[in-house]
Amino acid sequence: MFSLQRVSTRIINKRTISAIRPILGLRGYATAQDISSLLLVEHKNKAIASSTFNALTAASKLGGNVIALVAGEDPDPIVSEVSKLQGVSKVLIAKDKVYEHGIAEVYAPLLASTQKQLKFTHLVAPHSAFGKNIMPRVAALLDVAQISDVIGIESPDTFIRPIYAGNAIAKVKSKDPIKVLTVRGTAFPPATISDQTGASSEAAPESEKPALTEWIGEDLQKSDRPELGAATKVVSGGRALKSRENFDKLINNLADSIGAAIGGSRAAVDAGYCDNALQVGQTGKVVAPEFYLAVGISGAIQHVAGMKDSKVIAAINSDPDAPIFQVSDYGLVADLFTVVPELTEKLKKKELN
Ligand SMILES: Cc1cc2nc3c(=O)[nH]c(=O)nc-3n(C[C@H](O)[C@H](O)[C@H](O)COP(=O)(O)OP(=O)(O)OC[C@H]3O[C@@H](n4cnc5c(N)ncnc54)[C@H](O)[C@@H]3O)c2cc1C
Structure with a gap:
């Protein structure tokens, strides 16, 4: 395998290598330029969920660009905050009332169609109830495996995750061309605000919005205690x-x-x-x-x-x-x-x- 890689680098140009890498199951060619990640931003009304900051750190560790996707009825305040985060190179905005309550049935097609049009190598979300609800559906729509509860990133295709309720730690290598990950927040430090001017933003690609689920309401406990x-x-x-x-x-x-x-x-x-x-x-x-x-x-x-x-x-x-x-x-x-x-x-x- 090693000699094949070395010979290949001399006779095949980089674009070809990118195309055949998943077929050959090769490691080691992925450069930062090859990698681009879509980070799904979790937020509640006017505040970014803290788990998003940790997921951003994980996405940055993959190398390459991290594009953040913010969806909501009025996502502008969140977009402005996200664009200032260290490691975010662009923000995609999906503005529609259907995205207000984090309903997985509309978020999953949004991520899948964004992926199909913009061709990311990795889709990353927090391993929260929000991310755990959406990402398996996204993986199914893209016909790839989903890798849950990632606690370490060894390389762009190799991840560490707990199994058997945390009693064993597995190292998982994915040969899928697209990696769909949920990230355990406590395993990665939170991303910080950047000193640079904010990243640019643009509209996310259009996607279908199936009306399978209707938001009825929520009954949240109000508490002054820490979350x-x-x-x-x-x-x-x-x-x-x-x-x-x-x-x-x-x-x-x-x-x-x-x-x-x-x-x-x-x-x-x-x-x-x-x-x-x-x-x-x-x-x-x-x-x-x-x-x-x-x-x-x-x-x-x-x-x-x-x-x-x-x-x-x-x-x-x-x-x-x-x-x-x-x-x-x-x-x-x-x-x-x-x-x-x-x-x-x-x-x-x-x-x-
Ligand atoms: C698939 C699956 C998923 C699960 N997920 C979770 C999960 O996410 N979280 C979770 O917590 N559990 C989970 N469980 C359940 C788990 O197996 C245990 O049943 C549960 O954690 C027990 O809760 P407990 O420790 O409060 O109760 P018990 O196991 O009944 O323990 C009570 C303890 O209190 C002590 N005690 C009794 N009286 C006193 C006293 N007066 N003063 C001081 N100590 C006293 C006892 O010595 C005992 O150690 C899961 C189980 C399954 C099968």
Whole structure:
């Protein structure tokens, strides 16, 4: 294989190599000029979702140009912000009411038709509910495999991603001509604002807008607490809380005493102790705060998959053999109903640091 590559470079021009590379399954020819990525920007009304900044860093790591796609009913404020981000070379704008609520049934054809007309090598989105809903549909429309939850980029065709709820790490090499990726936010630092003048923008190619799904409404919890996915401190409660009242009283107060976001295990969510959006784990959110405190959570692999990258992990559990202690930096073997109120009082009075 090595000698074939060396001989080939002498006798075949670069354009031909680009064309036959996917057929031969060759690596090593991809230059920054060959690569161009389309980054799907996730945003809510007037703010870019923080996961987009991390996905941009991942897209920049692929090499080549990164073109950002902003869709929405009134995307201009977002376009202006995105154009100032380090690594964005152009912004494509899809302005239409149908894009207002992130409905996958209209976003997927938009990405597929943008790809068909502009021929990117990579399509990148955050591994959030938004990205996870859209990108598999895009991959299906383009007839390529989708590569989910990327935590590392080895080369433009080789990616690192967790499997088996994070218990094994796979290195995946894609031979597809187009790579459709979702990126785990906590694995890449956020992109920063550039000092340069903003990137140019233009309208995205037209695409069909199938009316398969109608937006009815949403019922969002309003909270002054930090957002779980972006918080630097998280306090999570588990099944041991026994009721929503206990969860609200003990976990919410403890979290407020240190300005932390609130999370929960799936058992706590399923039992109705806390809202679905607060679930941490394989089928919930993946978080990597500076400090994660697990209260009355056993440490099942599916939960640990969502928090093990936290910088400092502490746990309160009455069972000294609870698996959560195996991933914890600090552990307190105690009854949470006794120690959590005491801890909260001390933190409120700043008797502890
Ligand atoms: C496909 C799949 C996906 C899943 N995804 C997720 C996911 O995303 N997130 C997730 O969390 N789970 C997930 N699960 C579920 C997971 O396997 C566990 O069932 C769940 O995490 C258990 O939640 P828990 O730790 O709160 O409850 P338990 O496992 O019941 O643990 C409760 C803990 O509280 C301790 N305790 C009891 N009383 C007290 C007390 N008074 N004081 C202190 N400690 C006490 C106990 O010792 C025990 O360790 C998934 C499972 C499957 C099969």
